[in-house]
Amino acid sequence: MKSMGKPTINDVARLAGVSKKTVSRVINRSPLLNGETRAKVEKVIADIGYVPNVQARALALRRNFLVGLIHDNPNAQMVMNVQAGILEAIRDTEFELIVRPIDRGSSTMLADVKNFLERQRLYGVLILPPVSENDMLAEVCREIGCRYVRMGSTTLDTPEHMVASNDSEVVREAINHLISLGHTRIGLIAGPHGFRSARERRKGFEEAVAAAGIKLPRSLIADGNYTFETGLAAADRLLDLSPRPTAIFASNDEMAAASLHAARRRGMNVPDDLSIIGFDDTAIASHIWPPMTTVHWPIISMARSAALKLLADFFGDDLASEEPSMFPSTLIHRASVAPPRRD
Structure with missing residues (x-):
């Protein structure tokens, strides 16, 4: 009836x-x-x-069917990949994604984020590095009862509140690969100050070099900002050295591609005259010539897992404990690396 x-x-x-x-x-x-x-x-x-009443259910939950993404990151490809992972997790649900860029250097950053979270009544929020490294921001989420997951390059929180990768470990592997081929003069294009990812990747670089007993001058480390332009300037500084490096590890693919550009402008051949390794395994790494040896950072999988952690309570399932918190990165071997030229 x-x-x-x-x-x-x-x-x-x-x-x-x-x-x-x-x-x-x-x-x-x-x-x-x-x-x-x-x-x-x-x-x-x-x-x-039967047609579900989204507004009524949101009112009962005292939350909207919204998953937030908060970031202050100059790498547009990273943000796009994170969005892809979140959208994969919420596909065929009533949840929608809302993206909020912020300025981590602003004196009102915490107040701005708190106001945003309260105004939008988000069901949960994913926080990208380097903002995710701010413990006070996580505390704001806890204070107002907003579920959160932090993404990082190392452990930042308890498992239900984080997804992370093993950046320093995989960079050690990348540098050890260069050393095994005979490279002893290796340049580093570091990431921006204030980014834990940059710190972890530099740590892996320095640990590998030290373990091999190689003493590198400070001049072989150049700072970048995860952008092509800063990578180009950093690569030029390294390639102006005499003797110049036989290999460069760049802390992301944008700066690795810039290193290839800088080498080509000088008439250098990659990998015969210069080996290059990047980090992220974005499309640019496989689309340029020669294809770039790089570290595959499983960012889409990390973002998908983070979103499922956020929605675990809503689904009524124990997803938070079943979703992994650590996502190992892997070194992808392509054509931009070879033994150093023997003159």
């Missing part, structure tokens, strides 16, 4: 013989729900014409 008014979630639960929570999981595409239960509930929803 049909209900007199509009069908409700209680009607669906009763007719399907399941709990209200199970109906909610079906509506929100919980990834841990079995197919048979999902099909049964979806059939009832179709049969009685």
